[in-house]
Amino acid sequence: xxxxxxxxxxxxxxxxxxxxxxxxxxxxxxxxxxxxxxxxxxxxxxxxxxxxxxxxxxxxxxxxxxxxxxxxxxxxxxxxxxxxxxxxxxxxxxxxxxxxxxxxxxxxxxxxxxxxxxxxxxxxxxxxxxxxxxxxxxxxxxxxxxxxxxxxxxxxxxxxxxxxxxxxxxxxxxxxxxxxxxxxxxxxxxxxxxxxxxxxxxxxxxxxxxxxxxxxxxxxxxxxxxxxxxxxxxxxxxxxxxxxxxxxxxxxxxxxxxxxxxxxxxxxxxxxxxxxxxxxxxxxxxxxxxxxxxxxxxxxxxxxxxxxxxxxxxx
Numbered sequence: 638x639x640x641x642x643x644x645x646x647x648x649x650x651x652x653x654x655x656x657x658x659x660x661x662x663x664x665x666x667x668x669x670x671x672x673x674x675x676x677x678x679x680x681x682x683x684x685x686x687x688x689x690x691x692x693x694x695x696x697x698x699x700x701x702x703x704x705x706x707x708x709x710x711x712x713x714x715x716x717x718x719x720x721x722x723x724x725x726x727x728x729x730x731x732x733x734x735x736x737x738x739x740x741x742x743x744x745x746x747x748x749x750x751x752x753x754x755x756x757x758x759x760x761x762x763x764x765x766x767x768x769x770x771x772x773x774x775x776x777x778x779x780x781x782x783x784x785x786x787x788x789x790x791x792x793x794x795x796x797x798x799x800x801x802x803x804x805x806x807x808x809x810x811x812x813x814x815x816x817x818x819x820x821x822x823x824x825x826x827x828x829x830x831x832x833x834x835x836x837x838x839x840x841x842x843x844x845x846x847x848x849x850x851x852x853x854x855x856x857x858x859x860x861x862x863x864x865x866x867x868x869x870x871x872x873x874x875x876x877x878x879x880x881x882x883x884x885x886x887x888x889x890x891x892x893x894x895x896x897x898x899x900x901x902x903x904x905x906x907x908x909x910x911x912x913x914x915x916x917x918x919x920x921x922x923x924x925x926x927x928x929x930x931x932x933x934x935x936x937x938x939x940x941x942x943x944x945x946x947x948x949x950x951x952x
Contacts, residue, residue: 641669641738642715642806643723646707648676650725651685653850658690660728666735669721670694674711676701703820704799712806712814720809723847724800728757730846737803737845740791748837749804749829751797752845753788761785764849766841767794768826770933771940774886775893776826776867777947785846794839795933796829801847804828808837816869822859823866830874833930857908860897864890864912872921876928887913889944896948 643661647654654673661671672694675683686693696714698707712720719741721734733752740750754764765778766788778798780788797803802825812831815824829839868890871883890909897906935943 639668639670639717641666641719641721641734642672642712642717643669643721643734644672644674644708644711644715645723645725646674646676646704646711647678647682647725648701649678649680649682651678651680651682653726654682654685655689656728657723657725658693660731661723661734663731664729664734665731666738669734670716672696672711672714674698674707676703676707703817705815705819705821705824706817708799709814709817712809715806718806719803720806721803722799722801724849726850727754727800728848728850729801730848733801733845733847736842740840740842740845741803741805744838744840746838747840748808748832748835749797749802749839750842750845751794751803751839752801752847753785753841753843754798754800754847754849755785757848757850760848763788764851765798765800766792766843767798767839768796768823768829769935769943770795770826770867770870771935771943772882772885772937773889773940773944774867774871774882775889775940775944776823776863776870777943782946782950788841788843791840791842793933794829794841795833795930796826797839797841799825800849801845804832808832808835811835816873819866819869820862822862823870826867827870827873830870830930833933834874834925834928836929857904860905861908861912861915864909865916866912868913868916869921872916873923874925874928874930875923876925876931878928878931879923882934887917893948
């Protein structure tokens with residue numbers, strides 16, 4: 638019986654796998670299994686792994702189930718006490734796993750923790766230290782574009798980044814894992830929120846470093862998923878505070894969609910509005926009596942700074 642199951646999702650990512658797997662094999666912490674969940678790749682990823690990494694447990698999905706459900710499938714095949722979800726387009730530091738698991742073993746209140754994701758091309762710049770939600774109901778990657786040196790201490794997070802996170806397997810299964818309806822994006826926000834509401838805590842472990850070969854995805858479908866799924870997360874996990882948080886989220890995304898259209902990014906604007914409509918036409922019910930994660934929602938002034946920075950970056 639291994640103590641850790643590392644679950645990696647792949648869809649036509651053969652060109653990423655060697656660097657990712659080789660960095661994992663160099664870990665100081667050795668008691669783990671690797672599970673690769675393939676979402677119907679057509680680039681010979683499966684053959685490459687079978688030939689070069691025979692110890693990796695392969696799960697071959699016949700179609701693309703998206704990020705959420707494919708990782709749930711991997712978790713159902715896992716044997717470890719701890720589940721670690723890792724993007725395939727990453728290279729990990731040799732202490733990456735040791736420091737994640739050390740934090741989980743030391744702090745019994747910790748249900749989940751996340752790594753510091755740095756840009757592979759700029760190793761001193763943060764890609765993400767977790768997922769945030771502002772008081773305006775806008776979600777995104779916390780710390781994006783800031784320096785690694787800005788985050789050297791453990792801090793509480795609303796949610797980890799799904800690109801590299803660790804969670805107790807028993808807790809993950811009890812919470813029914815990622816919500817498969819989300820398909821992709823903001824599923825880590827939803828899961829992290831549920832971890833808090835179940836009575837556990839979440840922290841960033843800054844000494845667990847991952848280098849992410851991130852490329853900006855300007856696909857309009859991404860905007861749709863993020864918008865819809867953020868609103869779904871609010872509907873599911875907020876308590877009385879959804880009375881103000883959900884309307885502000887709707888208004889914020891309406892304005893962002895309008896700005897995209899004014900700047901001639903029509904597909905992005907329309908996709909954001911489509912996400913709003915889908916969330917409202919297909920709402921999610923909240924069974925939460927008390928939003929225990931409420932203190933982790935980013936306040937007014939920091940929310941304004943984040944929104945300003947993101948608007949400058951993407952518009």
